[in-house]
Structure formats: C-alpha cells, structure tokens
Amino acid sequence: MIAMDGVVLVIDTLEYGQKKVKPILEGTGNFSIVEISSKILFSAILKDIKDVTLIILDIEFPNVNDGFEVLSKIRGNVYTAEAPIIITTNLDLCEYKTACLEYNVNDYIVKPYKPERLRNSILSIVKIQKEFEYDFTGIVNVTLSFEEYMSKELKYSVRTNTPFSMIVIRHEKPKFEIYEKYFDENSQMNIPEKIRNGLRSTDTVFLNTNGDMFILLPSTDSEKAKMASYKIEEILKGIISETGKRFSDQFISVFVTFPEDGDGLNNLLKNAIKKIENKKALEAMTSILVSAQERGKIAYNQYKKI
Numbered sequence: 001m002i003a004m005d006g007v008v009l010v011i012d013t014l015e016y017g018q019k020k021v022k023p024i025l026e027g028t029g030n031f032s033i034v035e036i037s038s039k040i041l042f043s044a045i046l047k048d049i050k051d052v053t054l055i056i057l058d059i060e061f062p063n064v065n066d067g068f069e070v071l072s073k074i075r076g077n078v079y080t081a082e083a084p085i086i087i088t089t090n091l092d093l094c095e096y097k098t099a100c101l102e103y104n105v106n107d108y109i110v111k112p113y114k115p116e117r118l119r120n121s122i123l124s125i126v127k128i129q130k131e132f133e134y135d136f137t138g139i140v141n142v143t144l145s146f147e148e149y150m151s152k153e154l155k156y157s158v159r160t161n162t163p164f165s166m167i168v169i170r171h172e173k174p175k176f177e178i179y180e181k182y183f184d185e186n187s188q189m190n191i192p193e194k195i196r197n198g199l200r201s202t203d204t205v206f207l208n209t210n211g212d213m214f215i216l217l218p219s220t221d222s223e224k225a226k227m228a229s230y231k232i233e234e235i236l237k238g239i240i241s242e243t244g245k246r247f248s249d250q251f252i253s254v255f256v257t258f259p260e261d262g263d264g265l266n267n268l269l270k271n272a273i274k275k276i277e278n279k280k281a282l283e284a285m286t287s288i289l290v291s292a293q294e295r296g297k298i299a300y301n302q303y304k305k306i
Contacts, residue, residue: 006053027147
C-alpha cells in the first residue's frame with residue numbers, strides 16, 4: 001500500500017519514545033513510518049533512503065553528542081538535507097535549542113509532551129494530502145489518548161485477523177443543549193451511561209466535548225455493527241421521546257468497519273464523516289419529498305371541494 005503522505009523517520013533509542021510517536025503519526029496522516037533505534041541501523045537506512053517527508057529525532061541518541069552527529073549526517077546527505085526535522089528531547093536547555101537551530105530544525109519539543117503538541121507540529125510542517133483531520137482533544141475519561149487507544153485496538157484486530165467496528169453518533173444541536181439535557185453525569189438522562197448498559201463488556205463508549213460519541217466494537221463485523229447500531233438507536237429514541245423530540249432531529253448515527261471501510265483511524269473517520277453527510281443529504285431530500293406530497297394532497301382536496 002502506498003503511503004499518500006510520505007515517509008517519516010522516527011529516530012529514538014527508546015522503545016517507549018517510538019511507541020508514543022507512532023500512534024500520533026497514524027492518527028495524523030497516511031505515513032510510511034520507519035523506526036530507527038540504533039546508529040548502525042541509522043547508517044544503513046541513510047544509505048538507501050531517497051525520499052523523506054519528515055524526521056522526528058530524539059537528540060539524545062543515545063547521548064547528545066551522538067544525536068548531533070546523526071543530525072549532521074542528515075544534513076550532509078543529499079536526500080535528507082532539506083527534510084523537515086522535529087527534535088524531541090528531555091533537555092530543556094537554551095544551548096541545545098540554539099545548536100539545533102544551526103541545523104535548520106523545524107521544531108524543538110521538550111519531553112514529556114502532550115500528543116496534540118507533536119500532532120500540531122506535524123500538521124504545521126507537512127501537507128497532509130487527504131486534507132482531513134478530526135479533533136480528538138475533547139475526548140474525555142480515557143487514560144490513553146483516543147488515537148493511542150484506537151491504534152491499540154486496530155493492531156489487535158490485525159494480529160488476530162478479526163474485524164473491528166466503530167459507531168459514530170453526531171449530535172446536531174447546540175453545545176449547551178447537549179450537556180444540560182443529555183450528557184450531564186448527574187442527569188437521569190445520561191446517554192453515554194445508558195448506552196454502556198446496553199453493550200457488551202468489551203465495547204467502549206467515548207464522548208467528545210463537541211457532542212460526538214464513539215462506540216468501539218472489537219471483533220465485530222459490519223453485520224453485527226449494524227445490529228448494534230440499531231440497538232443503540234432504539235435506546236436513544238426511548239430517551240429522546242421523553243422530551244417530545246424525534247431522534248432524527250437530534251442525532252445522526254453511522255458505523256464503519258475495519259478493514260473494509262479504512263485501513264487506519266484517519267480513513268475510518270473520513271468514511272464515517274462522509275456517511276454522516278450522505279445521510280443528512282438523504283434525510284433532507286426525503287423531507288422535501290414528503291412536504292411536496294403533503295402539499296399535493298392539500299391541493300387535491302381543495303380541488304375536490306370546488
């Protein structure tokens with residue numbers, strides 16, 4: 001599979017550092033990620049690499065002197081001389097920041113950092129060809145970042161050769177109405193909690209502060225995801241009916257399945273948003289047709305009275 005957004009070198013001697021960077025890259029674009037954990041491996045790859053989109057380098061590789069030696073070789077190679085570089089390091093020292101600037105690095109990020117810090121840096125440097133992104137920073141009540149959690153689930157699906165599905169429920173009403181009526185933890189109408197009660201113990205519900213809900217369904221194919229989506233819609237309809245409103249006026253629900261709807265988080269979300277937009281367009285068209293039929297009936301009844 002061709003990586004649309006290019007090749008990224010992740011140069012870090014620590015496995016933890018690589019594991020933190022990889023899901024951020026996977027959630028940002030469709031990159032081909034090359035992980036480099038030693039100077040020997042770096043030298044071997046540098047000889048063969050021809051086209052690099054971005055380099056993420058821990059300047060302590062494994063110590064500062066070695067890190068700057070690697071940085072010098074990157075800039076001395078014709079194929080990587082102009083490649084964007086993001087430095088990650090535990091060293092929050094002005095002298096190292098100044099030294100890195102001499103090598104025209106694009107960013108200097110001090111560890112520990114939040115995933116969105118690195119992600120925003122990547123987005124500001126690299127042009128993502130898909131031109132699609134989703135803001136996960138409002139996802140609450142999860143120890144891992146949402147991108148890291150999804151990366152873990154998708155890797156498990158690949159390793160076990162099992163499908164993975166995700167239901168996306170978009171709330172169509174203003175933000176204040178979302179929390180006051182439906183998502184307050186102290187409210188009897190707490191929708192996420194009611195949905196959790198209707199799911200398997202292996203399924204997970206996440207709520208974003210923009211009102212979107214994500215229901216993750218491990219080991220679930222598209223047919224089972226369709227059944228789960230219908231069950232959740234029925235739960236929501238029962239809650240919404242208590243307010244005198246219709247489910248379709250409040251929510252739009254779709255589901256996507258890995259790998260048929262996408263080979264990674266970004267592609268799954270892209271297809272989910274596309275399905276939501278298509279569903280909205282279909283509902284709008286249906287509403288227009290129903291209104292036209294009603295007007296036709298009224299006109300016909302008036303004609304009969306003449």
